[in-house]
Amino acid sequence: MEIIAKILIAVVALEHLYILWMEMFAWETKGKEVFKAALPAEMFKPTKGLAANQGLYNGFLAAGLIWSFIIEDEKWQTNIALFFLSCVVIAGIYGAISATKKIFFVQALPAILAIVAVLLK
Numbered sequence: 001m002e003i004i005a006k007i008l009i010a011v012v013a014l015e016h017l018y019i020l021w022m023e024m025f026a027w028e029t030k031g032k033e034v035f036k037a038a039l040p041a042e043m044f045k046p047t048k049g050l051a052a053n054q055g056l057y058n059g060f061l062a063a064g065l066i067w068s069f070i071i072e073d074e075k076w077q078t079n080i081a082l083f084f085l086s087c088v089v090i091a092g093i094y095g096a097i098s099a100t101k102k103i104f105f106v107q108a109l110p111a112i113l114a115i116v117a118v119l120l121k
Contacts, residue, residue, distance in 0.1 A: 002121040008114035009065050009081055012088055015110065016062035023055030038099060061088055081118055085111045 022030045028044045031051060039047070064084035071077040092108025 001117055005081075005114065005117035005121045006069070008110065008117050009068060009085070012085065012111050012114055013062045013065035015107070016058045016065070016088070020055045020059035020062060023051040023058065025055075027051040027055075061091075078118060078121075082115060085115045085118070089115070 022034065027048050032039075032041060032044050044051075061084055064080065064087075068077050068081035068084065071080060088111035089108045092104055092106075092111065095103035095107060
């Protein structure tokens with residue numbers, strides 16, 4: 001179960017690195033494709049700074065999850081992973097409530113699965 005937990009943590013971290021890239025560096029291209037149903041095309045340029053700020057926060061989530069891989073103390077490694085995964089779940093639930101339900105399945109559900117795997121290892 002430990003290997004599954006690490007794979008799931010890595011998947012969540014990679015997802016948030018992708019979100020960082022999209023929101024910080026590709027908001028007007030890839031972001032426009034991903035969020036075409038949520039925002040009119042003319043809103044991407046004026047919201048570029050806001051999206052970049054959101055991307056930075058997603059990068060912090062990814063950094064925390066990556067950090068959990070290099071912590072040697074198993075208890076701290078688990079606690080740090082659980083903390084950052086919980087942050088992802090909360091953000092995913094909030095996004096599902098405030099924006100679109102799809103966010104729950106794309107963001108929160110993988111983190112929930114990772115939490116379960118971490119707790120079962």
